[in-house]
Amino acid sequence: MSEQPTVRFMTVEDIDSVLNVEHNVFTVPWSKTAFMNELTSNQFAHYVVMEVSGEIIGYCGVWLVLDEAHITNIAIHSSQQGKKYGQALLEYIMQLAKMYGSKKMTLEVRVSNEIAQSLYKKLGFQVGGIRKNYYTDNLEDALVMWVILDE
Structure with missing residues (x-):
């Protein structure tokens, strides 16, 4: 049994630890x-x-702009x-966004990242389009995925 994780807002003091995850x-x-x-x-970033x-x-970052x-x-x-x-x-960030009044959520994911895509689909995200050559390292396309948060 893995230990129960805790989630809290990120501070400037957390950046070095977050960079460790980011580079990994x-x-x-x-x-x-x-x-x-x-x-x-x-002002939109959380x-x-x-x-x-x-x-x-x-970690997770989200921009909350209008709804x-x-x-x-x-x-x-x-x-x-x-x-x-x-x-x-x-799930935490989806609840947070709803709390702040967001009605829908979007993200981009590499077309090759099937593990992430299956998680997003499990939580209700659907493919809404493709951004061609989105990733600068290999010009891989990104799927744009959306979910309606009210449902």
């Missing part, structure tokens, strides 16, 4: 500056971290994947 999971990780700007300058035993093992929520990124450290932490984190 993504081929083109965000910079420290990008996270700093999201936390200090972007970021949460997931901790197990006091260690940050994942739409756009997931900027979501990641669970590879050493902690497969424990349903990603699902718990996404």
Whole structure:
């Protein structure tokens, strides 16, 4: 049985730990500056971290603009994947977005990332389109997925 994770809002002090997850999971990780700007300058951005035993093992960012929520990124450290932490984190952020008045949520996912796509579909997301050459590392397409949060 895995330990119960906790989720809380991300602070500037969390950036280095979040970067550890970011570099572990993504081929083109965000910079420290990008996270700093999201936390200090972007009025639409809300970021949460997931901790197990006091260690940050994942995070999720969402922009809340009018009645739409756009997931900027979501990641669970590879050493902690497969424990349903990603699902718990996404469910948390979906509830948070609803609390803030969002009616629908969107995200992009690599066309090759079938594990993530199946999680998103499990939580009600549907494919709404394709962004061609979205990812800068290999010009892979992204699926644009949407979910209505009221249902």
